[in-house]
Amino acid sequence: MAASNALLDPPDAATTDRRPAPVRRRRGVGLGVGLATTYLSLVVLIPLAAVAWRAGHGGAGGFWKAVTAPEAAAALRLTVVSGLIVALLNLVFGTLIAWVLVRDDFHGKRIVDVLIDLPFALPTIVAGLVLLALYGPSSPLGVHLAYARAGVVLALLFVTLPFVVRTVQPVLLELDQEMEEAAASLGAGKLTTFRRVVLPNLLPAMAAGTALAFARAISEFGSTVLISGNLPFKTQVASVHIFNQIEADNTTGAAAVSTVLLVVSLAVLLSLDVLQRWAAKRA
Amino acid sequence: MAIRVRNITKSFGTFAALTDVSVDIPTGSLTALLGPSGGGKSTLLRIIAGLEQPDGGMVEIAGEDSTSLPPQSRNVGFVFQHYAAFKHLSVRRNIAFGLEIRKRPKAEIRTRVDELLQLVHLEQFADRLPAQLSGGQRQRMALARALAVEPAVMLLDEPFGALDAQVRRELRDWLRRLHDEVHVTTVFVTHDQEEAMDVADEIVVINGGRIEQVGTPDELYDRPANDFVMSFLGPVTRLGDRAVRPHDLEVLTFPEAGCVAATVVRVVRLGFEVRVDALAEGREVWVQLTRAQAEHLRLAPGDDVWLRPAREAASAGVGEAV
Amino acid sequence: MPRFAASRTATRTGRSSRLALRVVALGYLALLLVLPVWLVAWRTFAGGVAPVWHSLTSPSTIHAFKVTGIVALCTVVANTVFGVGTALLLVRHEFPGKRALNALIDLPLAVSPVVVGLALILIYGRFEPVGGWLADHGVQMIFALPGMVMATVFISLPLVVREVVPVLTEIGTDQEQAAWTLGAGRIQTFRRITLPAIRWALAYGVVLTLARALGEYGAVAVVSGRLVGKTQTVTLLVEQRFQNFDQSGAYAASFALAAIAVVTLVVINLLRPKESEI
Numbered sequence: 001m002a003a004s005n006a007l008l009d010p011p012d013a014a015t016t017d018r019r020p021a022p023v024r025r026r027r028g029v030g031l032g033v034g035l036a037t038t039y040l041s042l043v044v045l046i047p048l049a050a051v052a053w054r055a056g057h058g059g060a061g062g063f064w065k066a067v068t069a070p071e072a073a074a075a076l077r078l079t080v081v082s083g084l085i086v087a088l089l090n091l092v093f094g095t096l097i098a099w100v101l102v103r104d105d106f107h108g109k110r111i112v113d114v115l116i117d118l119p120f121a122l123p124t125i126v127a128g129l130v131l132l133a134l135y136g137p138s139s140p141l142g143v144h145l146a147y148a149r150a151g152v153v154l155a156l157l158f159v160t161l162p163f164v165v166r167t168v169q170p171v172l173l174e175l176d177q178e179m180e181e182a183a184a185s186l187g188a189g190k191l192t193t194f195r196r197v198v199l200p201n202l203l204p205a206m207a208a209g210t211a212l213a214f215a216r217a218i219s220e221f222g223s224t225v226l227i228s229g230n231l232p233f234k235t236q237v238a239s240v241h242i243f244n245q246i247e248a249d250n251t252t253g254a255a256a257v258s259t260v261l262l263v264v265s266l267a268v269l270l271s272l273d274v275l276q277r278w279a280a281k282r283a
Numbered sequence: 284m285a286i287r288v289r290n291i292t293k294s295f296g297t298f299a300a301l302t303d304v305s306v307d308i309p310t311g312s313l314t315a316l317l318g319p320s321g322g323g324k325s326t327l328l329r330i331i332a333g334l335e336q337p338d339g340g341m342v343e344i345a346g347e348d349s350t351s352l353p354p355q356s357r358n359v360g361f362v363f364q365h366y367a368a369f370k371h372l373s374v375r376r377n378i379a380f381g382l383e384i385r386k387r388p389k390a391e392i393r394t395r396v397d398e399l400l401q402l403v404h405l406e407q408f409a410d411r412l413p414a415q416l417s418g419g420q421r422q423r424m425a426l427a428r429a430l431a432v433e434p435a436v437m438l439l440d441e442p443f444g445a446l447d448a449q450v451r452r453e454l455r456d457w458l459r460r461l462h463d464e465v466h467v468t469t470v471f472v473t474h475d476q477e478e479a480m481d482v483a484d485e486i487v488v489i490n491g492g493r494i495e496q497v498g499t500p501d502e503l504y505d506r507p508a509n510d511f512v513m514s515f516l517g518p519v520t521r522l523g524d525r526a527v528r529p530h531d532l533e534v535l536t537f538p539e540a541g542c543v544a545a546t547v548v549r550v551v552r553l554g555f556e557v558r559v560d561a562l563a564e565g566r567e568v569w570v571q572l573t574r575a576q577a578e579h580l581r582l583a584p585g586d587d588v589w590l591r592p593a594r595e596a597a598s599a600g601v602g603e604a605v
Numbered sequence: 606m607p608r609f610a611a612s613r614t615a616t617r618t619g620r621s622s623r624l625a626l627r628v629v630a631l632g633y634l635a636l637l638l639v640l641p642v643w644l645v646a647w648r649t650f651a652g653g654v655a656p657v658w659h660s661l662t663s664p665s666t667i668h669a670f671k672v673t674g675i676v677a678l679c680t681v682v683a684n685t686v687f688g689v690g691t692a693l694l695l696v697r698h699e700f701p702g703k704r705a706l707n708a709l710i711d712l713p714l715a716v717s718p719v720v721v722g723l724a725l726i727l728i729y730g731r732f733e734p735v736g737g738w739l740a741d742h743g744v745q746m747i748f749a750l751p752g753m754v755m756a757t758v759f760i761s762l763p764l765v766v767r768e769v770v771p772v773l774t775e776i777g778t779d780q781e782q783a784a785w786t787l788g789a790g791r792i793q794t795f796r797r798i799t800l801p802a803i804r805w806a807l808a809y810g811v812v813l814t815l816a817r818a819l820g821e822y823g824a825v826a827v828v829s830g831r832l833v834g835k836t837q838t839v840t841l842l843v844e845q846r847f848q849n850f851d852q853s854g855a856y857a858a859s860f861a862l863a864a865i866a867v868v869t870l871v872v873i874n875l876l877r878p879k880e881s882e883i
Contacts, residue, residue: 029698033706036691040709043759047724048716054727093633100630104623112631114874115638120813121866121873123820123840126859129847133648133856134641158637190622212714219717221823222840226847239719239823246723246827255727258720265715273708334782354785361786367779371801380797381787425783432787 051262054255066256074233075241076260078149079218082237086156087214094164094213095206101165102172119161124222127158132227147229152237155223160216164209171205204279211272215265284346285310285436285468286331291340293326300326302492304340308436308470313462315483316472319515323492324472325440331470332438333357345435360429360467364441366421368413374424375400375409381432399427402461419450423457430465439471443478455482476516480504488512505597513599520568522590529571531596534559534580535589542589547582563590642863649860652853660857668834669842669858676750676825676838677818680757684814688765689807693799695766696773713762721759722827725752748830753838756824761817768810769803776802809876816869820862 055063066072101113119127131154133139136146145151175198183193221239228235230244238261245254286308293301301323308314316324329335331342333354342350349357369377376383378399382392400406403423413421422442429437442458443451459482462469473479479486480500488495488503488511496508507513513526520529522543535542545563552558557577559570570590572580582588592598649657660666694700695707713721729736729746736746746752780802784794800807822840829836833845839858846855 029694029700032690032694032698033700033702036687036694036706039687040706040762043755044709044712044762047721047728047759048712050727050733051720051724093630096626097630097634100627104627106627112634114870115634117870117873118638118642118866121816121820121869123822123843123862123866125822125840125843126820126862126866129843129855129859130641130645130863133644140644154637158641161637190619215715219715219720221717221719221826225844239717242717242719242723243823243827246719246726251723251727254723258717258723261717261720262715265717269711269715332786334785354782355788355790357786359786361783363779363783365779367783369780369783369798380784380789384788384793428783428787 048262051255051258054251055259057252057255062252063256063259066253067260069253071232071236072238072241072253072257075236075238076257078152078236079238079261080264082149082153082156083214083217085153086160086217087210089153089157090160090164090213091206091210094161094209095168095202098165098168098172102169116162116165119159124159124220125225128155128223128226131155131158131223136227146227147231147235149235151227151229152224152235155227156217156220159220159223160213163213163216164206167205167209167212168202171202175201204276207275208272211268215268218261219265284308285312285344286470287341287343288327288331289341289343291327291330291337291342293323293330293335293337299492301330301337304489304492304494306487306494306497308468309485310468311466312484313459313469313482314471315479315486316470316489317476317479317486317515318474318489318495320474322490324474324487324489327489328438328440328470328472331436332359332361334361358432358435360432360434360437362422362425362429362437362439362442364444366413366418366425366445368421368425370413373410373412374405374416377413377424378428378431380428385432395431399431402430402464403427417450418446419454422446422454426458426461430467434467437467437469439469441472441474444473451478458482480516488515490515507597507599510599513597517597518571520570521566522563522568522592525592526599527592527596529558529569531593532568532570532590533593534570534572534576534582535591536580536586538589539591542591545588545590547584547586547588549584550577550582552577561588561590645856645859645863649853649856656853657857657860660854661861665834665837666839666842666858669837669839672750672753672836673819673838673840676753676757677815679754680761680818681811681814683754683758684761684765685807685811687762688810688814689769689803691766692769692773692803696770697778710763710766713759716759718756718760718821718823719827721756721824725756725759725824725828729755747828748832748836750836752828753825753836756828757818757821760821760824761814764813764817765807765810768806768813772803772806773799805876809873812869812872812876816866816873819865819869 055066058066067076097116101109101116122130131151132146134141135143135151135154137144145154179197179201180193183197188196219239220237221243224235224237225240228237228240230236230240232241236244238257242254242257242261245251245257284307286306288307289305291301291304292299304323304327316328318324326335330337331344333349333352333356337350340350341348344357344359354361369380372380375396378396379392382395387395396409397406400409403426405420405423405427408416408420408424413424416424426437426439426442439458443454446454455478458469458471471482480503483500485497485499486503487497490511496503496512498506503512503516507516510519510526513519518529519526520532521527522532538544543563545561545568547559547561548567549560550557551560552574555574557572557574559572559577559582561568561570568590691706691710695703716724726747727733729739729752731737731740731745731747739746744751746755780798781794784798789797820840821838822844825836825838826841826844829838829841831837831841831845837845839862843855843858843862846852846858
């Protein structure tokens with residue numbers, strides 16, 4: 001799909017006299033929109049719709065059965081609970097790390113800052129392997145988290161590390177330190193200043209990062225596969241359960257659980273969007 | 284006639300930016316589109332350039348109906364308020380852009396660019412990036428860039444609006460001299476009446492999407508068509524029900540025919556001028572005097588004076604409206 | 606915008622509390638990130654470089670790299686074109702449904718990779734209507750490269766768009782309009798003015814997409830059928846070797862991927878400050 005000529009038409013953009021551009025649909029723009037929508041539909045929308053469709057294959061009853069089947073329910077429970085734990089841990093540690101990266105200074109800080117993005121760049125299966133090496137059966141530290149729920153949490157912590165850090169960091173950077181200086185001059189101690197002056201300004205970013213971390217955590221697959229040992233009812237997360245159902249040709253069951261996951265993810269991201277818009281209006 | 288605009292109408296949504304606007308721009312002139320912000324002058328300029336499409340009306344450039352032509356084909360040079368410099372290209376490449384698009388031979392481009400660099404005094408900046416130039420230098424580069432392709436008309440959209448006062452004045456003079464040298468039909472948009480009066484041969488006053496008056500600076504100043512033009516082009520005060528220029532008021536220390544009685548409230552010296560605030564028939568009026576006049580009169584707050592407009596005073600409604 | 610604020614905190618936060626925070630943060634990162642990765646690097650070369658090299662140059666590994674490379678390349682090309690085009694649409698034009706389009710582009714971020722695989726199987730599998738029609742015309746999607754490309758495209762869809770949009774918004778239309786008045790046509794303007802203006806953001810988005818594509822596991826695991834020697838990517842190779850108790854083989858391939866990831870990281874971070882340079 002080549003960037004069509006139409007996309008580069010001189011738009012009806014407002015002049016420096018700040019007026020809204022008129023909604024005038026030109027043939028060329030229509031073509032561009034059509035192409036983009038087609039691409040999106042073929043790749044994203046139609047396949048996702050197929051999942052929802054297949055989930056209802058056995059009717060509402062079949063859907064409910066698939067989702068509340070012991071293995072599925074356990075997987076979903078584990079997924080959501082782990083997700084919440086991981087989100088909260090990231091909230092605390094992510095903010096802390098962002099704080100240290102912005103406000104502190106030490107040799108090698110730049111390298112540490114670069115490393116934060118490693119979970120983004122590293123394939124998830126490698127992440128799993130890497131964690132297994134240190135915290136699995138052959139751990140030099142003597143810590144055995146493999147085949148246990150703690151292992152799942154560990155894997156999720158790894159892959160969600162950058163989310164809170166990277167959303168909080170820029171906000172901290174932009175934060176006007178004079179506010180804190182003013183608070184100090186008015187007699188506020190460090191902790192009070194943090195609680196009353198810094199934290200309120202960081203909360204939106206923290207919330208955003210946490211929501212993203214949660215959404216990522218419940219969707220995570222690759223890193224949990226190895227370290228969890230995929231034990232049903234114990235360490236099997238929803239995505240692994242779905243995978244097993246696909247392999248077992250139970251696409252309906254897989255689709256049902258998938259739909260639940262999708263709905264939860266979307267709900268989280270949607271409420272995040274709503275929250276951000278509400279916060280923006282208040283600002 | 285370099286540019287002829289007929290019955291141009293343009294709306295943005297429900298906002299009517301231009302309503303039935305017609306104007307002629309003579310070839311080789313330096314014309315100002317003057318008016319308050321939001322009045323439509325930038326919109327008109329952009330319509331002439333082809334950067335906006337009118338809802339109705341016609342635009343003719345150098346005798347050719349250009350209404351449906353895209354900006355590429357109109358042979359106009361356009362200079363933007365914020366320079367629109369090609370940030371990734373050197374000054375030389377910026378100026379050469381139009382010529383490169385037209386696939387002129389390299390040698391020709393080089394000669395022409397050198398010429399223009401000399402014209403705008405940017406020779407030693409030829410290989411710098413726009414980010415390394417000051418605002419004034421960037422605008423000079425933008426002018427050279429627009430001139431490079433020898434356009435039929437040059438359109439400047441508040442060209443000095445983003446510059447500070449000193450640079451503005453310098454560039455104003457420089458534009459005037461450039462025009463004297465190059466003689467390209469030039470239209471520029473400004474909301475600064477001093478700038479318009481200083482630089483332009485002819486001024487088109489636009490307000491609320493309509494043309495109020497067209498004329499030379501003197502004509503507009505001395506014979507404004509209406510109250511708006513009068514107050515926009517220069518200072519105005521009211522004596523009775525008449526609008527009159529503060530420096531056109533005669534101050535007498537004794538009553539005479541045609542005078543209005545007033546009481547001096549305040550006398551302020553502002554450099555060369557003296558401003559006298561007075562109360563006439565319960566309403567505030569101010570008078571502008573030279574130092575000499577003020578010294579001669581020796582006014583103090585509380586004094587009684589008598590005011591009348593001088594015989595040759597400008598008055599609204601005398602000039603031709605459009 | 607520099608990433609590190611000047612240390613004005615020296616006089617404010619007490620030294621001990623600052624140190625404590627630093628220790629906790631670095632300790633957390635060490636235990637979670639640094640030590641595990643370092644351990645794998647150590648273990649990979651425990652037997653020397655030769656076995657690692659041997660493992661990496663084995664036919665199956667080379668084939669896996671080829672598969673990964675092809676899939677990644679196709680994905681990058683497709684999503685770059687889509688990304689730039691859509692960014693231009695979203696920033697420079699108004700049209701009904703624009704907000705919906707904008708929201709939908711972010712949709713892939715909320716979807717689990719396994720669900721992506723399932724979704725594609727349901728449409729493009731051989732026994733589904735669309736997949737069947739394609740199969741009848743000689744195009745196999747599932748258990749073949751096209752499906753893997755599509756899965757990877759899905760996963761990395763928003764990356765280029767989201768990097769280009771803010772830059773396009775910021776540079777505004779002035780430069781493009783200036784180019785028009787100078788006689789440049791639309792394609793010329795795009796090539797000479799718009800593209801150079803977004804090049805760093807675009808490069809950043811491309812690198813992100815490439816990294817994502819190289820590292821994709823879940824979606825391709827479902828869609829590829831994990832056919833060794835046919836649809837096995839390097840990530841699938843790592844998993845297969847591990848399950849086959851070929852730990853050193855798994856480590857070797859992981860190390861290669863990790864090395865690529867680190868290079869990507871460095872490139873990303875080099876490109877990032879340049880975003881503000883435009």
